[in-house]
Amino acid sequence: MATVDITREHTLGKETARERAQKLADKLAQKLDAKCTWQGDELTFKRSGADGTIQVSDDNVRVQVKLGLMLTPMAGMIRGEVEKALEKYLA
Template sequence: MATVEITREHNLGKETARERAEKLADKLAQKLGAECSWEGDELTFKRSGADGVIRVSDQLVEVTVKLGLMFTPMAGMVKGEIEKALDKYLA
């Protein structure tokens, strides 16, 4: 099992960052076929073989994704895709 962790700073304010994190989660949901749900400032997403959380604070967005054995070989690709999406949505 592999874990991908990414943290990005932002100057958007918590609400705007949360809205953009939701767009990122929607993209992940489409690509991975994941189900997403908010609980406070944490958006969790789950699917067979992968799950994770996006945490939004006033200055940071943190993404943690746990990959099952089947997806472990793709950890680098998954990290790169999330980094690109964070750079796009938090710009």
């Protein structure tokens, strides 16, 4: 099982970062066909073979994705997609 774990700092404020994290989650949900739910400042997403969280704080966003056996070979591609999305949405 592979894990993608990326943290990015931001200067957007928590509310704006949370709104942008939702856009990131929408993109992940589309690509991974996942279901997303918020609990406080943490968004959880799940699908068959992958699950994870997006945690939003005042100065950073952390994305963790746990990949099952079938998606483990795609870990590098998924990491790249998450990094590109973080750069786009937290700029």
